[in-house]
Amino acid sequence: MSVITGLETADLRFPTSRELDGSDAMNPEPDYSTAYVVVRTDAGDGHEGHGFVFTIGRGNDVVRAALDALRPHLAGQQVEPLLADMGGTWRALVHDSQLRWLGPEKGVMHMAIGAVITALWDLKAKRAGQPLWRLLASMTPEELVDLVDFRYLTDALTREEALAILREAEPGRAAREAELLRSGYPAYTTTPGWLGYDDEKLARLCREAVAEGFGQVKLKVGADLAEDLRRLRIAREAVGPGIGIAVDANQRWDVAEAIEWVRALAAEGELAWVEEPTSPDDVLGHAAIAEGIAPTPVATGEHGQNRVLFKQFLQARGLSVLQLDATRVASVNENLAILLLAAKFGVRVCPHAGGVGLCEAVQHLSMLDYVAVSGTTEGRVIEYVDHLHEHFVTPTEVAGGRYRAPLAPGAGTEILAGTRADYSFPDGPVWREQPGSGGAGASA
Numbered sequence: 001m002s003v004i005t006g007l008e009t010a011d012l013r014f015p016t017s018r019e020l021d022g023s024d025a026m027n028p029e030p031d032y033s034t035a036y037v038v039v040r041t042d043a044g045d046g047h048e049g050h051g052f053v054f055t056i057g058r059g060n061d062v063v064r065a066a067l068d069a070l071r072p073h074l075a076g077q078q079v080e081p082l083l084a085d086m087g088g089t090w091r092a093l094v095h096d097s098q099l100r101w102l103g104p105e106k107g108v109m110h111m112a113i114g115a116v117i118t119a120l121w122d123l124k125a126k127r128a129g130q131p132l133w134r135l136l137a138s139m140t141p142e143e144l145v146d147l148v149d150f151r152y153l154t155d156a157l158t159r160e161e162a163l164a165i166l167r168e169a170e171p172g173r174a175a176r177e178a179e180l181l182r183s184g185y186p187a188y189t190t191t192p193g194w195l196g197y198d199d200e201k202l203a204r205l206c207r208e209a210v211a212e213g214f215g216q217v218k219l220k221v222g223a224d225l226a227e228d229l230r231r232l233r234i235a236r237e238a239v240g241p242g243i244g245i246a247v248d249a250n251q252r253w254d255v256a257e258a259i260e261w262v263r264a265l266a267a268e269g270e271l272a273w274v275e276e277p278t279s280p281d282d283v284l285g286h287a288a289i290a291e292g293i294a295p296t297p298v299a300t301g302e303h304g305q306n307r308v309l310f311k312q313f314l315q316a317r318g319l320s321v322l323q324l325d326a327t328r329v330a331s332v333n334e335n336l337a338i339l340l341l342a343a344k345f346g347v348r349v350c351p352h353a354g355g356v357g358l359c360e361a362v363q364h365l366s367m368l369d370y371v372a373v374s375g376t377t378e379g380r381v382i383e384y385v386d387h388l389h390e391h392f393v394t395p396t397e398v399a400g401g402r403y404r405a406p407l408a409p410g411a412g413t414e415i416l417a418g419t420r421a422d423y424s425f426p427d428g429p430v431w432r433e434q435p436g437s438g439g440a441g442a443s444a
């Protein structure tokens with residue numbers, strides 16, 4: 001038996017706003033950040049669990065404070081029972097009656113609980129000597145459904161239905177795992193499309209994306225229609241025919257405006273999807289937009305706060321591309337519920353990634369989905385952005401437009417110790433040497 005000896009937290013920020021990487025219509029100058037947590041034990045095996053919440057700068061300290069608030073729930077606890085029953089561990093944290101008041105099951109505390117659960121998954125996978133996707137994909141259907149909290153889902157998905165989905169996928173697991181190891185998982189790239197890039201950089205990055213093997217790129221839109229149309233033409237000319245172009249409004253529009261704007265964009269040529277056209281909470285608004293812009297697909301989910309909201313989106317046909325996120329909901333357990341909902345409704349899952357560490361984390365969920373849940377990659381792509389991977393112990397590998405299946409033990413969530421020292425906010429060398437970007441007093 002071993003015991004959790006400490007929960008170390010950190011506020012890590014990367015000054016991405018200096019180059020306008022990540023700039024879009026709602027987030028003009030993000031500093032990609034992680035509220036970071038390390039779970040340490042006295043096992044003496046050298047393994048630590050690492051997890052994080054992705055944010056875009058200011059407020060990262062608030063998430064860190066939420067992580068600190070979870071310390072008494074874990075410090076001193078025996079590790080093995082926690083890891084042996086990850087469904088029970090999830091429920092104990094998510095349903096803590098006093099913490100629950102802060103959500104329920106949404107927002108800062110929910111995301112912080114997700115990071116701690118991810119750290120435990122990372123530790124469990126490291127102890128098992130397996131990459132997280134493979135650890136999960138080797139669990140039995142019964143073990144997998146035990147991870148899921150079906151509370152509030154049973155009008156759309158029961159435990160028995162989830163078991164049936166997983167059992168149906170079981171016979172093909174070995175063949176799909178072999179295929180995944182051989183060919184990887186399809187990706188698309190948002191690297192060219194940030195709103196702050198000039199025309200020359202947009203065209204160059206679009207050409208490079210095609211040369212690198214990506215079959216789809218994504219452009220940020222929503223600030224100015226004439227500009228969007230112009231940038232769309234530049235991108236189309238650069239990528240040529242046969243490459244998908246998706247657009248992402250990052251919640252910029254009201255419902256009627258979204259319909260009008262997307263119709264104008266779609267008149268330029270087919271769009272792979274329109275992403276986050278309006279408030280991420282507006283289920284019926286998305287359903288109205290989906291009807292108004294058909295056949296252009298509506299994509300959303302990176303700000304989807306919990307499994308209940310995804311259930312409603314699916315019930316109301318408010319999305320046809322589901323974009324789950326590794327750190328927005330409460331970790332693997334809740335994302336497994338979302339994958340099962342998507343499988344039940346026959347909706348494709350194309351996860352949100354980019355930021356810092358989201359590619360590293362979310363690939364495990366798509367790979368689990370392919371091997372053991374939906375059993376397909378048809379119409380599915382994981383977002384890829386070529387930023388900040390060098391800060392991870394096991395960085396994502398993308399080649400030929402596909403994610404290579406990670407083989408290193410763990411959840412992919414561990415940031416290098418040197419990076420954690422350098423980018424610590426506000427006292428790390430990166431922030432001490434170049435003050436003025438980010439920070440509490442910086443631009444509104």
Ligand SMILES: [Mg+2]
Nearest residue numbers: 248275276302
């Ligand atoms: Mg997006």
